[in-house]
Amino acid sequence: MSSKKMLAALPLAAICFMPHHASAQDQQGMVVVRDAQTGQLRAPTAAESRALAPKSTAAMAAPARPNMVTHPGGARQVRLGERGLVYAVVTREGDGKLSDQCIHGEQAAEHAVHDHAAHSRQDRQAGQATQADDDKEGRHEVR
Amino acid sequence: MKSANFTQRPAAALATTLAVALAVTFAAFAAPAQAATITIVNQNAAGIGFNDPTPATPVGGNPGTTLGQQRLYAFQYAANIWGATLSSAVPVRIGASFVPLSCTANSAVLGSAGANEIWSDFTNAPRQNTWYPSALASKLAGVDVATPGEPHIIARFNSRLGLFADCLPGSGFYLGTDNNAAGQIDLVTVLLHEMAHGLGFQTFTDDETGAEIQDIPSIWDHYLVDNRTERLWVDMTPAERVASAISGDGLSWNGPIVSAAVPQVLDPKSRLTVAGSAAGSAAGNYEVGDASFGPPLGATAVTGQLMPVVEQPDGAGLACAALNEVNSLAVRGNVALVSRGSCDFVAKARNVQAAGAIGMVVADNAPGPAVGMSGDDPSITIPAVRVTQDAGNTLRAALQSRSRTRSGVTASLGIDPNRLAGTDAQRRILMYTPTTNAPGSSTSHYTTDAKPNQLMEPSINSDLSHTVTPPRDLTYPLLQDIGW
Numbered sequence: 083m084s085s086k087k088m089l090a091a092l093p094l095a096a097i098c099f100m101p102h103h104a105s106a107q108d109q110q111g112m113v114v115v116r117d118a119q120t121g122q123l124r125a126p127t128a129a130e131s132r133a134l135a136p137k138s139t140a141a142m143a144a145p146a147r148p149n150m151v152t153h154p155g156g157a158r159q160v161r162l163g164e165r166g167l168v169y170a171v172v173t174r175e176g177d178g179k180l181s182d183q184c185i186h187g188e189q190a191a192e193h194a195v196h197d198h199a200a201h202s203r204q205d206r207q208a209g210q211a212t213q214a215d216d217d218k219e220g221r222h223e224v225r
Numbered sequence: 226m227k228s229a230n231f232t233q234r235p236a237a238a239l240a241t242t243l244a245v246a247l248a249v250t251f252a253a254f255a256a257p258a259q260a261a262t263i264t265i266v267n268q269n270a271a272g273i274g275f276n277d278p279t280p281a282t283p284v285g286g287n288p289g290t291t292l293g294q295q296r297l298y299a300f301q302y303a304a305n306i307w308g309a310t311l312s313s314a315v316p317v318r319i320g321a322s323f324v325p326l327s328c329t330a331n332s333a334v335l336g337s338a339g340a341n342e343i344w345s346d347f348t349n350a351p352r353q354n355t356w357y358p359s360a361l362a363s364k365l366a367g368v369d370v371a372t373p374g375e376p377h378i379i380a381r382f383n384s385r386l387g388l389f390a391d392c393l394p395g396s397g398f399y400l401g402t403d404n405n406a407a408g409q410i411d412l413v414t415v416l417l418h419e420m421a422h423g424l425g426f427q428t429f430t431d432d433e434t435g436a437e438i439q440d441i442p443s444i445w446d447h448y449l450v451d452n453r454t455e456r457l458w459v460d461m462t463p464a465e466r467v468a469s470a471i472s473g474d475g476l477s478w479n480g481p482i483v484s485a486a487v488p489q490v491l492d493p494k495s496r497l498t499v500a501g502s503a504a505g506s507a508a509g510n511y512e513v514g515d516a517s518f519g520p521p522l523g524a525t526a527v528t529g530q531l532m533p534v535v536e537q538p539d540g541a542g543l544a545c546a547a548l549n550e551v552n553s554l555a556v557r558g559n560v561a562l563v564s565r566g567s568c569d570f571v572a573k574a575r576n577v578q579a580a581g582a583i584g585m586v587v588a589d590n591a592p593g594p595a596v597g598m599s600g601d602d603p604s605i606t607i608p609a610v611r612v613t614q615d616a617g618n619t620l621r622a623a624l625q626s627r628s629r630t631r632s633g634v635t636a637s638l639g640i641d642p643n644r645l646a647g648t649d650a651q652r653r654i655l656m657y658t659p660t661t662n663a664p665g666s667s668t669s670h671y672t673t674d675a676k677p678n679q680l681m682e683p684s685i686n687s688d689l690s691h692t693v694t695p696p697r698d699l700t701y702p703l704l705q706d707i708g709w
Contacts, residue, residue: 148438148439150438150439155348156346157344157345157346157347157348157370158344158345158346158439158441159342159343159344159345159370159372160342160343160356160438160439161341161342161372161375162339162340162341162342162343162429163341163379164379166339166340166341166343166379166427166429167337167338167339167379167381168337168338168339168419168422168427168667168669169334169335169336169337170334170335170336170337170415170418170419170685171332171333171334171335172332172333172335172393172396172410173331173332174331174332174393174396179599180396180408180410181684182335182410182415182684182685183683183684184418184422184667184670184683184684184685185667185683186427186432186667186669188337191327191334191337192327192334194332195327195328195329195332195333195334196327196329196332
């Protein structure tokens with residue numbers, strides 16, 4: 083896209099704001115906050131923890147199995163919510179290079195993140211890269 | 226010009242100020258005739274995510290002065306690229322947030338996106354009994370079909386990436402818009418990719434089971450064809466869909482707009498041609514994986530005697546260190562055959578180049594297809610390709626009888642003028658169908674064999690531009706095929 087076209091496009095998008103949180107049902111890991119006054123990171127207060135905790139919104143609270151709704155006139159609808167998401171996962175290889183992959187589904191994304199961490203630990207213990215790291219099919223490998 | 230929709234709330238005053246400034250700054254430019262309004266619905270609370278007040282220095286065209294402002298600007302920038310490309314009378318709402326997502330010190334979820342709702346049999350639906358993502362269904366219906374208050378697309382990105390010791394420290398999002406990430410993760414590129422999924426670059430049929438949602442196919446499935454049987458996914462059984470999804474190169478995109486654009490977007494396919502008096506049964510053309518380093522293969526092939534590097538007990542040669550005198554003599558002025566393993570591909574290329582080789586063939590050390598080789602070193606001036614383990618064994622067998630400088634087997638690193646990279650025999654682009662059933666692997670991506678690299682490959686490559694249209698990219702043509 084030319085820069086001219088890009089500039090022309092900029093006013094087209096709009097931003098609106100909703101006061102509720104984006105929920106993250108799969109939030110994991112330690113949560114810290116940056117103190118607004120000191121700029122330092124610290125553990126969240128109880129109120130901040132509540133604010134950061136996953137909360138369901140209509141968009142995210144999809145049922146365990148997709149329910150279909152048939153509307154007057156015949157239109158049919160399924161709310162996917164989290165189920166429809168495609169995840170981008172990045173890993174840092176032994177040589178420091180970043181490698182990413184796009185994965186469908188939360189569980190698969192979680193596996194990609196944590197299986198890599200497990201592999202990395204094994205690699206460090208073994209002192210060498212594993213074949214599993216070398217053979218991620220479909221990726222443009224560095225070694 | 227389509228009007229922008231600003232809803233101002235006190236909690237988001239900083240970001241809103243930035244957005245208003247953007248609108249004012251660019252108000253003098255006329256909108257293109259083809260456009261869609263894409264609304265970023267900021268779902269973060271005050272003080273976090275898009276509203277993070279942490280001071281930030283403007284970077285790479287992003288004028289934001291807080292972390293939240295810069296995130297919002299990058300989001301907006303990516304949305305604007307899609308907004309200027311698509312056409313819809315119904316604004317597309319992306320429910321977006323930066324939230325803590327799964328991390329370790331060396332891996333992380335960057336973000337996720339997808340359609341929030343899918344619809345079938347709505348007013349003006351081009352195909353009956355077919356799922357469409359709600360943003361596309363709304364465009365086609367001419368009215369917003371989505372449940373009131375619901376976004377068409379959900380997008381969540383990792384607010385902790387690169388900022389914490391347990392979340393890929395030092396490798397955060399690059400928030401500039403100048404495509405100059407320099408080792409960081411270019412947020413705009415990731416956003417363009419993920420937003421495309423939300424717009425419809427995905428099937429809603431399960432890749433692993435082949436099951437359709439409520440036994441209704443996705444619009445995607447009408448264009449996904451098994452290039453060996455010419456059967457569409459929509460006509461297959463679940464088991465047949467599963468088999469085709471792990472076929473290696475058996476699925477193609479059969480949409481007319483993509484297929485028409487393929488010749489102007491994709492480059493000819495690289496190949497290795499082996500010949501010569503001693504080649505015997507090894508003579509012929511070989512599938513290769515391209516290298517991201519060194520010069521690309523061209524119409525004028527680089528040709529020379531194929532000579533192996535030999536330094537291992539089994540006769541293989543890794544070329545991970547400077548070549549000894551015998552190996553240097555063998556590869557000088559010739560094409561070096563080395564084995565994959567133990568060091569980066571670029572290290573091998575540097576070493577054989579330093580010894581005088583004019584090209585490099587890397588033989589895989591494990592079964593699998595001939596995939597590409599990553600790496601970057603501007604000092605490498607010789608071409609390189611990668612061949613399968615089987616091909617490597619065949620070539621080594623043909624090189625058993627040779628002198629110190631000649632083998633009688635020639636290797637030509639060039640292109641096949643009749644084939645385009647990443648396409649089937651009918652010049653349709655291949656889809657990503659790895660032969661191993663990796664969890665989460667999805668046919669909702671283009672093949673990794675495309676050349677140049679495409680935005681919608683399963684991995685985001687560093688050579689991508691912020692482009693979604695031909696002649697550089699095939700993302701928008703696919704969205705056009707499904708109805709955009």
